[in-house]
Amino acid sequence: MAELRVINSGKKSSALQDAAALTTQLVAGLEKIGLAMKSRTWRREGRAGLGPLQRQVLTLLRSKPGQCAQVSTVANELSVRLPTASEVIATLERKQLLRRRRDMSDGRVVMAQLTAKGNRSCAPSSRMPDRLATAAEALSAPEQVVLLTSLVKVIRSLQEQGEISVARMCVSCRYFRPNQHDNADRPHHCDYINAPFGDRSLRLDCHEYEPASTVQVNEAWANFTGSRTA
Numbered sequence: 001m002a003e004l005r006v007i008n009s010g011k012k013s014s015a016l017q018d019a020a021a022l023t024t025q026l027v028a029g030l031e032k033i034g035l036a037m038k039s040r041t042w043r044r045e046g047r048a049g050l051g052p053l054q055r056q057v058l059t060l061l062r063s064k065p066g067q068c069a070q071v072s073t074v075a076n077e078l079s080v081r082l083p084t085a086s087e088v089i090a091t092l093e094r095k096q097l098l099r100r101r102r103d104m105s106d107g108r109v110v111m112a113q114l115t116a117k118g119n120r121s122c123a124p125s126s127r128m129p130d131r132l133a134t135a136a137e138a139l140s141a142p143e144q145v146v147l148l149t150s151l152v153k154v155i156r157s158l159q160e161q162g163e164i165s166v167a168r169m170c171v172s173c174r175y176f177r178p179n180q181h182d183n184a185d186r187p188h189h190c191d192y193i194n195a196p197f198g199d200r201s202l203r204l205d206c207h208e209y210e211p212a213s214t215v216q217v218n219e220a221w222a223n224f225t226g227s228r229t230a
């Protein structure tokens with residue numbers, strides 16, 4: 001009996017070691033992808049004379065309606081302090097990549113708006129997305145869905161840890177109704193388009209996104225993760 005307990009405890013500790021090793025490998029893999037993207041981005045930015053934060057500001061403005069946002073919104077969404085955002089925006093204005101102006105409805109609010117030159121300077125590189133798309137296409141359809149749902153979980157965890165400020169994902173959107181339909185392919189519902197959809201259509205950056213309340217996010221998350229084992 002004692003021998004059996006020793007064997008069982010040995011199996012458990014081996015399983016724990018396996019899980020820890022797998023986590024280490026996953027982190028190493030994510031870091032490698034991050035490094036590949038960063039080195040390419042930095043090389044491209046270096047040629048354009050843009051620093052990483054400068055490029056993030058331009059890319060953020062490019063995604064906004066009218067390519068315009070409040071300076072405080074830029075600071076919030078990029079998780080930087082307001083003086084840092086203001087300084088980067090002033091630098092980009094000197095480079096004529098954006099212009100600052102007062103909000104028409106509230107003169108105390110400063111807006112930053114991309115110029116045509118700024119828009120051109122942060123156009124997505126054609127090469128890296130192509131290469132990433134090639135890598136993603138090498139996965140089977142089920143593998144792609146598993147990767148997408150796993151990314152949703154990783155991004156949500158990074159948000160909870162304060163590393164990502166804003167992610168316009170379905171799982172935190174007020175229009176998201178997870179597992180509403182008795183349909184394995186399309187169990188979720190988007191109230192915005194009033195249509196069912198499946199895991200393969202989950203959005204990580206949706207233009208129609210509107211943030212849900214904390215209560216709604218927690219309920220949706222429990223419902224979204226409660227029915228899956230992966």
Ligand code: SF4
Binds near residue numbers: 209
């Ligand atoms: S509006 Fe966009 S983010 Fe929100 S649930 Fe629909 S598809 Fe998802």
